Amino acid sequence: MNSRLTRPLLTMALSGAMIAGSAAVPSPAFADTLPDTTAPxxxxxxxxxxxxxxxxxxxxxxxxxxxxxxxxxxxxxxxxxxxxxxxxxxxxxxxxxxxxxxxxxxxxxxxxxxxxxxxxxxxxxxxxTPGTFRISKTSVWWYEDTVVTFSNVPAGTTKIAFDNGDGWVPILKGKNQSVTILYHTRKNGGLVKGPVTLRATFYNKYGASSPIRIGTINVKVDSWRPVPKIKRPLRPSRVSSWKYVKGTATDRGAGAFRAEVHVTRVTGSKVYCFTSARKWKRVRSEAQFNKYCTPPLYVKVSRGKWSLRVPGIRKGKLYVEVWVQDRAGNWSSRSAFTTAKLTRS
The missing domain is CATH 2.60.40.10 (Immunoglobulins)
Structure with missing residues (x-):
């Protein structure tokens, strides 16, 4: 080394070497960014x-x-x-x-x-799907009862909307139960005929279920008229034989439902009728007869038979007339009529 190289020159030389050497070291600003491989x-x-x-x-x-x-x-x-x-x-x-x-x-x-x-x-x-269902009859006449049974109704059910298939949708309680229904007229008019589909919608705190299909009922049209008959007792002249007025009612369709019975007696010159209140009433004119005797007195028909207890019959002439209505609402086309002359107790 040149001995005459001064210390300031040596310092400058070393500094230059450091600056020159620093060009080969990469700057952190240009380093590669790490990829995102972490899932959210x-x-x-x-x-x-x-x-x-x-x-x-x-x-x-x-x-x-x-x-x-x-x-x-x-x-x-x-x-x-x-x-x-x-x-x-x-x-x-x-x-x-x-x-x-x-x-x-x-x-x-x-x-x-x-x-x-x-x-x-x-x-x-x-x-x-909530609940299970059973229909007692799948083919019915007009006004014929059928029973729908709801079982396995879940706890928490607040109500059940029961679509009868004829426009009527009664709201039932949210519990196991049996419901009696019958068909004739749709809610919006017209008669119910043919198959109708029953559905139920269940409700709880989460809202309504879909309408659940319960089943189908075929509603048959009943156009037949029932036929009434009066059964005359073995001894028709005896008062005691008429304690009960009895008869039958036949029907080819839904079956007889009720009998409308009119009973009148004439004792001497006095006319009496057995009223709808089931009491004898004397009448003196046609107007009184229409007022007291024509309001219907109904008795139930059971298994094709009907019976009316008539207390207080006296000697004289007895008149009995009967009309019958079936479950479809049809009335008999004509009445049954009989008369008896009561001469003995």
């Missing part, structure tokens, strides 16, 4: 694990986190387990989905960040 994490809850067919499950979103992407930039795809799916906005607190069939469905939410990383969260919901 999310959660949700369902309002219930069990529903009825036709009801909707409600999904409530929980917190979603990611190491890079902001929550609002993470997509949320819900697969409902029944073949359908939907995308939920980050700002939507809840989303509902209706199930149209029974089964156990897994609800899955897939969370995907901007880099394409994804994760899932899942929960299950079971969908069932």
């Amino acid at each position: 994490v999310g959660a949700f809850t369902l309002n219930t694990p069990a529903l009825w067919i036709g009801q909707s499950v409600v999904l409530t979103q929980g917190a979603v986190t990611d190491d890079v992407s902001a929550p609002e930039l993470i997509t949320r795809k819900v697969t409902w387990g029944d073949g359908t799916s939907s995308t939920v906005a980050a700002g939507a607190a809840t989303v509902a989905h209706r199930y149209a069939s029974n089964g156990r469905f897994t609800v899955t939410v897939t969370y995907t960040d901007e880099a394409g990383n994804s994760s899932t969260a899942a929960s299950a919901v079971t969908v069932t």
